[in-house]
Amino acid sequence: MSFQAYLDKIEDKTGKTPRALVDEAKSRGYDAQDVKAGVICDWLKADYDLGRGHAMALVHVIKNGPRISDKHVGTKGTHADPTNMLWLDGKATNPLTA
Template sequence: MSFQAYLDAIEDKTGKTPRVLVEEARKRGYDAADVKAGVIVGWLKDEYGLGRGHAMALVHVVRNGPTISAKHVGSTGSHRDDRDTLWLDGRATRPSA
């Protein structure tokens, strides 16, 4: 599953775009460097019913923004993506490829 597919699935499950969830995390102070991933994962599980894999994808975006490693772009690995920048504003507004 691509990184973007994880974010799309999060939107489907929660009804919120990744950007909205990142903003919620920031308001809670979860973007601070000393916040452990488990805290964010726990919040996403309790509040939205997200599993660990999906929550960890969002943890990455909370900590690092929408840019992913170029090693995943155009690769054949399990987390391959077409671009190095993830779309956070929802599937309905994503520009076509």
């Protein structure tokens, strides 16, 4: 599954855009570099019933922003993403898929 697909599934499951969840995480102080991924995963599990894989995708965005590695950009595998910038404002408004 591509990184963007993980974020789209998170939106389906929670009803919130990835940006809304990142903003919520920031309001809780979870964007601080010393906050462990497990703390964020526990919150996402408790409040949104997200599994570890989906939670870790969101952890990356919370901690590092929407830029991902170029490693999978332009590849044809399961994990291929069309760009190294993730869309956080809801899948319905993503210009790459709309």
